[in-house]
Amino acid sequence: AAHIEKEESKGDKSLFQQPADDTRPSSPFGFERLPLKDLTKNLEGLPYDKLKERSVFEKAVQSAFGGALGDTRRPLNEVTLWDWSHIVAALYKAALAGALLQHQETATLPDPLSLKWRLLALRFDGSRVVDRSPDIQALLARREWVREGLDKAKRLLEEDYPLGTEVYRDSNGSLFVVPDVQELLEYTGSGGHTLKFLIQQELESVFDGELLITPRLDQEAWWAQAPNQSGKDEIPPIAERLGENEPANPDPAKVKGWWQNNNTEPCRISGVRPQGPSTKAVKRKLSDFWLERTGKRSKEWAANPENTIWMSEVADINGRVALVAAKLDLKHWLTPDGLVNTLLATSPQQGGSAPTKKTPSFARLRRIWETCAGFWKESIGEKEQLASLVGTxxxxxxxxxxxxxxxxxxxxxxxxxxxxxxxxxxxxxxxxxxxxxxxxxxxxxxxxxxxxxxxxxxxxxxxxxxxxxxxxxxxxxxxxxxxxxxxxxxxxxxxxxxxxxxxxVPAISVLSEPQQFMILVPASKALAVAQHIKSEYEVQFSRVKNRLPLHLSVVFFGRKQPFYAVLDAARRMLKRNSPVDAAWMIEASGQAESTEVCRHSNGRLGNRVTNLKLRRKVGDNRLPQLNAELETMVSYSTGDPNTEDVWYPYLFVRRAAPDVPLESREHTFNVSLPGCNAEATLVHVKEVKEGDEVCYAPSTFDFEFLDVAARRFELAYDEATGMRLPRSHEAYATRPFLLEDLDVAQCLWSLAAENAPTRRENAQLQQITGLIEAKRRDWRVSRPDDDVLNKFADQVFRRSLGKLWNEIPEIQRKKLTSWAASGRWRDLMELYMSILKLPESETSVKEQEVIL
Structure with a gap:
């Protein structure tokens, strides 16, 4: 079961062995980091005198083993020794506990070749627990409250009654690997209480009836890798369990007791407890329970003032804050028949046998969600990185x-x-x-x-x-x-x-888990934060971004806006998805110039990069009229400049270009499209040709200013296209943008408002926008590509810029007029002038080249 992800390479096993002095770890998505170092030093530095202090020793082992590999050969170098050994320990520990329980019942031991396991889930709707928070202090207190409760259950199952190991946690609860014992929750301890009762007792000691969580055990056991039975692997049903969250309800009996002979108002944080009974709590419309917990947070902050927990300290000079929210859609990555099957363990050869696909092993699935969780922390969660973006x-x-x-x-x-x-x-x-x-x-x-x-x-x-x-x-x-x-x-x-x-640092982390991330930053710094997340995503997920889209959102608001409304707006924005089977046509494909790569990512994409230009397939009624063009770079480099990546960067090709059949291409293999009953051929990115019809799930960027709390109810998206549903006064919606268009937006703003000599004053920009939008209304324009309005926008900019208009490169002129005609220029004006309130003094002249 532990070696399920060690697919043997065909032929010479040393073919992709890395040199000892340049051994690089990879992410499960093909991004390779700097060479490993200090492995022996890290191993020898483990606190062996702390073996009985489980949490201390485990943390040290995680740090040391996280920098080592389970296998150093490419492409099996993505599972760290920590990922692998943690799963080994979890499975062994549960198997041992199961054997002891079985021997106690039947005086027999299980057959090692028949070992199976189950998942024990403590799941609930975490958004309902946290999102009802009236302010950021309440949210932080409730988040800590949930963490404390889950930690107590974890300690019970891992240490007090060592039956299992926590293998996953997010804001909706935890998953544990436990023995294959069908009645495990009904087993009684020496005190005569069942395991289910003991778990709930630990949770109750923290939640005090306000949150009722029912432990759930898998109905069916799984055996990971079937010993001596190739092809009969059973992957843990992790994805299914993550989607089975119980309602976050309180204990009815407890609630009834609280309100017996009590006619006060409800606590503004919990909503189910009565206010008081202390006078101080009633004055603040809180229960004593939550008055104590929020006060504790404030006291901890006062003792550690290099952080903040106050919304008004995060606000910018205009009193505005931004909630930056992001989502990596892992829905199809954690299932047995999902997108892990699009990654290869061996290289495909033209005319040869089919390549070996990577197995969605327990360790590999864990590596996927741990990598995504680490991406948020590394990109924006570390204090030093955050300080460089938002300042101190x-x-x-x-x-x-x-x-x-x-x-x-x-x-x-x-x-x-x-x-x-x-x-x-x-x-x-x-x-x-x-x-x-x-x-x-x-x-x-x-x-x-x-x-x-x-x-x-x-x-x-x-x-x-x-x-x-x-x-x-x-x-x-x-x-x-x-x-x-x-x-x-x-x-x-x-x-x-x-x-x-x-x-x-004027920033507050709100949520950080494998699939979602939220952080509060000054509104004036939100675009810098969003741009940084985008840049890191384009490097670290370059090879799989057609299958693992990033959806990035920013909710701007005044510091006094109710925080529950802000959270709700962000949740609504993160509900949008990109259909994995959306059809695109390849318009151009070729090796990217080194100067382009350096300008794009400072060379971090490596020396092998394909530049792709795609267009939405014409004739599909679901497709939006906007977001129809996409230009992106895809890396197929490794850390070794002499070795190309033939395992990760593939695109789904539904229909090959007429003059280049799939049979003529070297690196191809077939898989099923997740979520639909269709099969597609995966083709290596360097062999994708102009005229190919491909499936591509694009990443997106959206923003909204929450001027009033009710504005959030306008945030809804079309499931088929991912575009917003238009408001009552709109013929069509202009958001979200493609993620790649965030660069276009910033370049267009620089061209028109910042860079000499084309910079216009704010009043002129408002006048230009007003003229174009007036014609849109007068002419009742119903399409973003209206030719007449496009020509009018061209004339407006031409008159404003005079002779300078013809000095602007044609591609930039076309982008500017098409964005103005589509309504997206209006979005930019709202973003930069109405929301960010850039004063005239900040639109200073910058002598730099603007490139689209």
Whole structure:
């Protein structure tokens, strides 16, 4: 069962053996990293004196074994020693536990060749648990609450009663490998309680009836790789279990008990507990349970101020925040007959025997979801990387003075200035001061500071110190409730303001799991974050992006917008999918120039790259009129410049170009298209020809400004095309964009608004947009490719730019006019001028080449 993914190479086994001094690990999608090093040092450095401290030793082993390989030969170099050994240990541990249980019942031991296992699932609808959070502090507290509960169940099953091993976890729960014992959940321990009861008891000790999770055991066992029976592998039903999430309901008996003789309002965080009973909790419309948990988060933050948990600190200078949300669609990658079958263990040879496809083994499936989870962390989750994208804030201000009454330790409050401006603060019990948790530049601007005083966080801090230390008494209020009411909590006089060095990154991670990722960043930095995720995706998933699309979304909103509405908007945007069987025609295919590759990815795609131009197949009524053209680069390089990748970068070809039949191509093999009853031939990317009809699932980018909470209800997508459903006043929708068009959008904006000599002033750009949109309405244009409107847009830009128009390369002129005629130029104006509010001073002249 452990070696199921070690498909033997045909012929010379040393053919693809890597040299000892240049052995590179690969991702399960073919992306190779830097050579391995320090393997012996890492092994010798394991804390062998901590063998009995399971979590400590396991973490150290994961770090050491994660940098080693289960097999160093290409293309079997994608499964790390940690992935492999973790599954080996999980299977062995469960088999041993099962043998002991069977021997206890029947005084016999199982046949080693007949060993089977089951999955034990603790699954629930995590979005319902987290998305009801009214603010980011509540979300972080509830996320920690869920983690704590699952950790207790994990400790029970892995250590207290060592029956299984957790092999998967996301925001919807956990999966464990356990023995093939049909009545496992009904087994009783020495205390007379069943395993099911013990699991629920551990969960209950944290969830306290607010979340009821029922353990589910596989009905049928599986044996991974059938010993001595080639081709009879049984893959764990992981994909099925991930789709079987129980409703996140509370315990009815507990809820009934809470509300017995209680007529208060519901807690604004849980929604099922009554407020109180303490006066402090009732004032904040919370139950004591959640008052304690949110207060704990705030106290931990005050002791560790290089992070933030406050929305207003994440807001940009305009008081706006962005939730960047992304999804990797793994639906067809975790099934036995899924897309792992499109990856090869041996190279296909023209006229030879069929190549060996990679087996969707347990270790390989684990490697897939671990790689996707690691992609988010590596791309954007590490503090250093995030700081380079969104910057850091070096200081916070602390207001100190004489309080009229005591304040709740580490509770959030608001100070209402004479000007009517509210200042968000947190009472730090240890420092005896109120920490300002606003963006200082935005706060200074709101109060009335001139632009010069708001130019940097440091200048804004200096201005605020001077403003606040004027001897006036400041009133402190409880946070404003949903009805707009404030309660006085006290006042502070004899004010002094101190500047403290904190160096925090203004960003908050909301969700990070294999298939989805969400992070809060300043609105002004959202495009930089989105562009970075896109760039990393195009490098690390280059070989499989036609089968594993990335859907990237950004929800912009004001800092006071209800967070549940923001989360709901992001969830709705991430529901869109790209049909895996969408038909595209290859318009051009060829080796990419080295200068193009360097400009695209700083050479990270390697020395073998194919440039593809595709167009949606004409005649399919499902297809949108937008997103019909796609140009992309696909790498077939390895870490060795002398070895090309013949195992990963393949495209589904439904119909070959008439003059180049599939039989004449060397690297081909047949598979079934997942999700539909159709077979297609996979052709290596370097052998795809102009005129081929291929299946391609494109990646997309979308954005929305949540000016009001109800705007989220307009976010719906056509299942067949992936395009938004048009709003009532629209003939068609212009979003989402293809992911590749994010580069086009930024180039067009630079061309028209930033770069000399074609830059136009903001007022001119608004006038251009207004003229084109007025004609769209007057002429009742119903197509994005309306020829008359396209010609009109051409004339508008021509008149605005004069002689400069003809100096712009033709491809850029065509892009600009087609985007204006389709309505996408209007989208750019909304994004850059209305949402990001780029002032005239920021559209400075940049002497650089704009290339489309």
């Amino acid at each position: 804030v070096e200081h916070r201000l602390i207001i100190q003075g004489t309080l009229s009454t005591s304040l709740g330790p580490y509770h959030a409050y608001e100070i209402l200035l004479e000007t009517g401006i509210d200042v968000e603060v947190v009472w730090d019990e240890k420092k005896q001061g109120l920490i300002i948790i606003d963006n200082l530049q935005y706060l200074a601007r709101r109060i009335g500071a001139k632009n010069g005083a708001c130019k940097t966080p440091e200048s804004a801090a200096d201005w605020l110190i001077s403003y606040l230390q004027d001897g006036k008494e400041l009133k402190i209020y409880e946070p404003e409730d949903s009805g707009g009411k404030r309660r006085v909590a006290g006042c502070i006089r004899d004010i002094g303001v101190e500047l403290e060095q904190h160096d925090y």
